[in-house]
Amino acid sequence: xxxxxxxxxxxxxxxxxxxxxxxxxxxxxxxxxxxxxxxxxxxxxxxxxxxxxxxxxxxxxxxxxxxxxxxxxxxxxxxxxxxxxxxxxxxxxxxxxxxxxxxxxxxxxxxxxxxxxxxxxxxxxxxxxxxxxxxxxxxxxxxxxxxxxx
Amino acid sequence: xxxxxxxxxxxxxxxxxxxxxxxxxxxxxxxxxxxxxxxxxxxxxxxxxxxxxxxxxxxxxxxxxxxxxxxxxxxxxxxxxxxxxxxxxxxxxxxxxxxxxxxxxxxxxxxxxxxxxxxxxxxxxxxxxxxxxxxxxxxxxxxxxxxxxxxx
Numbered sequence: 001x002x003x004x005x006x007x008x009x010x011x012x013x014x015x016x017x018x019x020x021x022x023x024x025x026x027x028x029x030x031x032x033x034x035x036x037x038x039x040x041x042x043x044x045x046x047x048x049x050x051x052x053x054x055x056x057x058x059x060x061x062x063x064x065x066x067x068x069x070x071x072x073x074x075x076x077x078x079x080x081x082x083x084x085x086x087x088x089x090x091x092x093x094x095x096x097x098x099x100x101x102x103x104x105x106x107x108x109x110x111x112x113x114x115x116x117x118x119x120x121x122x123x124x125x126x127x128x129x130x131x132x133x134x135x136x137x138x139x140x141x142x143x144x145x146x147x148x149x150x
Numbered sequence: 151x152x153x154x155x156x157x158x159x160x161x162x163x164x165x166x167x168x169x170x171x172x173x174x175x176x177x178x179x180x181x182x183x184x185x186x187x188x189x190x191x192x193x194x195x196x197x198x199x200x201x202x203x204x205x206x207x208x209x210x211x212x213x214x215x216x217x218x219x220x221x222x223x224x225x226x227x228x229x230x231x232x233x234x235x236x237x238x239x240x241x242x243x244x245x246x247x248x249x250x251x252x253x254x255x256x257x258x259x260x261x262x263x264x265x266x267x268x269x270x271x272x273x274x275x276x277x278x279x280x281x282x283x284x285x286x287x288x289x290x291x292x293x294x295x296x297x298x299x300x301x302x
Contacts, residue, residue, distance in 0.1 A: 001151055004259070105297050114158070115292040121267050122290070125274035141271065143264040144256045 001110070002086050008117045009086070013079040015124060015141050016041060020071045026136055027068060034130045037123045039065050045078040048116045051097040052085050052109055062100055082116070085109070151259070155235050158266045163228040165273060165290050166191060170220045176285055177217055184279045187272045189214050192223045195265050199230040201246040202238065202258055211249060231265065234258065 019038060023030050043060040050059040066074065091110030098104050107115070121141070128138035169188055173180050193209045200207040209215075215223060240259040247253050256264070270290075277287035 001154065004151070008263075099294075103294075103297065105293060107293050107296055110154070111296055112293065118267075118270050118292045121270045122274035122277075125271035126278050128271075129275050129278055143267045144254075144260055147256055147260045148254055 001091060005086055005110075005113055006083065008113075009079055009082045011143060011146055012045075012117055012120050013075060014146065015139070016075045016120065017072060018139050018141075019124060019127060020068075020075060022131075022136070022139060023071075024068055029134055029136065031130050031134050034127045034134075035065065036063065037127050037130070038071065039063070041120045041123045042066075042071060042074050042078060044119055045082070045116055046074065048112055049078060049081040049085065052089065052095055052112060053081065055081075082113070085113070151240060152235050155240075155259075155262050156232065159228060159231050159235070159262075161292060161295055162195075162266055162269050163224060164295065165288070166224045166269065167221065168288050168290075169273060169276060170217075170224060172280075172285070172288060173220070174217055179283055179285055181279050181283050184276045184283075185214065185217075186212065187276050187279070188220065191269045191272050192220060192227060194268055195227040195231065196223070198261050198265050199227060199234060202234050202244055202261060203230070204244075231262070235262065 016038075023034060023038060040062055043062050043064055047059045047062065049055075089109045091108060091113075093109045094106055095109060095112060096104070096106050124139075124141055128141070131138040166188070173184065173188060190212055192215075193211050193213055196209050197207040197211060238258050240257065240262070242258045243255050244258060244261060245253060245255050273288075273290055277290070280287045
């Protein structure tokens with residue numbers, strides 16, 4: 001199971017990186033919404049990493065915006081922290097946290113890790129629509145297509 | 151691993167149903183794009199289930215069904231996927247030909263995860279479309295779903 005999640009986080013890092021590259025290349029035409037969503041994907045990932053493994057700093061708020069140049073290093077750092085979590089934590093460990101909406105939640109590490117992957121995919125789908133609406137070619141992000149190249 | 155996939159397919163089944171319910175209720179407002187995407191989510195799951203079962207899929211990937219049929223298709227897809235999880239070794243390699251005539255191979259495990267991931271991707275797109283047409287998008291996060299299941 002842990003090996004599978006390693007693959008999922010590698011996929012997530014790869015797809016985010018492709019997206020960040022496309023956004024940087026098209027920085028003059030990319031929409032505000034696409035920027036908002038790519039930032040949100042990275043912020044949420046960092047936030048959930050911190051919920052499992054508290055960091056020595058205040059994690060970002062879900063809709064914080066960073067400079068374009070910061071996105072790739074943040075994506076890499078998020079990935080490395082998640083790999084560390086995969087190594088250190090039992091999937092059944094229960095984590096308690098409060099969402100931004102104030103809801104108290106208790107979920108296992110395994111469920112939170114899947115949520116992180118799923119949440120990124122959801123918003124990458126939304127960015128694809130924005131790309132198409134703005135005349136940019138959306139990326140192909142299908143898991144089966146990604147795995148065929150491995 | 152199998153119980154993990156069962157849980158993911160239950161989530162997918164539940165979220166598709168919520169979406170279908172919202173679409174049926176607000177049929178007057180729902181855009182063509184949202185209809186296309188929800189049909190595409192269901193058709194793709196059908197096609198992949200059938201590839202694993204080595205049967206000919208009855209639907210094209212962008213085929214449109216009547217709104218009243220969607221819930222039954224979602225249910226039937228779900229039952230087929232659950233049967234696959236129960237009866238198939240996840241490492242089995244499946245060969246298939248896509249709509250352009252190219253042949254590929256993926257493991258059952260990767261196809262199952264693709265179904266889940268692909269559905270989530272397009273549900274994200276339906277959410278954007280809902281907001282644009284003045285409909286409230288659904289809360290489809292996996293952690294919120296688990297929380298909702300615990301309290302129900």
